[in-house]
Amino acid sequence: MLRGVGLFKAVYSNASKMKYIAQAIAKITDEAPFYATPDALEVKVLSPDKTMMTIVKIPSIVFDEFMVDGEEFFVVSSMDFNRIIRRVTKNDVMEMELDKEHSALRLIFRDKKTGLERSFLLETRPRPPEEVSEINIELGVTVKMASDDYKELLGDLKTVGETAVFTVQEGKLIVKAGEQQKEYEGVFSEGNPLIYLSSASPKIQARYSVDLLQATLKPISAAKQVTIYFDNDKPMKIEYEIAGGGTIVYWLTPRVE
DSSP, X not given: OOSTTOOEEEEESOGGGHHHHHHHHHHHOSEEEEEEOSSEEEEEEEOTTSSEEEEEEEEGGGSSEEEESSOEEEEEEHHHHHHHHTTOOTTEEEEEEEEGGGTEEEEEXXXXXTOOEEEEEEEOOOOOOOOOOOOOOOOSEEEEEEHHHHHHHHHHHHTTOSEEEEEEETTEEEEEEEETTEEEEEEEEETBEXXXXXXXXXXXXXXXXXXXXXXXXXXXXXXXEEEEEEOTTSOXXXXXXXXXXXXXXXXXXXXXX
């Protein structure tokens, strides 16, 4: 039974995976707006400068228990949420419970082995739901790579420049960056080390901020692979499938010359 007059409750046995989700949200925004429907728990946020959108979606079937009366919307501090979630251990089951009477989100961590229960109360912030529209565009390139290879690529890019140029040509993904006598070039193909590469055109090229790309690394340990979509001077979509269920999607604005 829900405490107070909460109209949302979720029990999640993959509690440690929530750490990556909390970090991803806190990286780009001060507030975490949660949307709960019978289908899923979702967080959708824009960075203050509107150069990045982050969408976290965990289907309701992934949870051990999921209860919501119609639809619920609540906002909490992303930094405080992240700090609390960092206290989760690998043995914990997490319970999220909305308590409207006290304008709070209750987070309960229960150790599966010992039964030890820890409870945190996080204040919800009064704010009407804000419509953040989904981006619905066709992107000609699809690239799948192992998470470790993606992390290595972004580490290389960070050492040499502020802008990364992504090009697909002749069945290869070529990534370049450089400034002031520093230059990087990576050439990737399917099987070496890409898992998959497809392109709708013979040549597709776009530029993106290395800092924005770096911000997409937070969930890297929660997924085995990363899928990247881009097209000529269009936003880049970066998608993680979270082990245990759910997705984290980033949209990055391009740098157009």
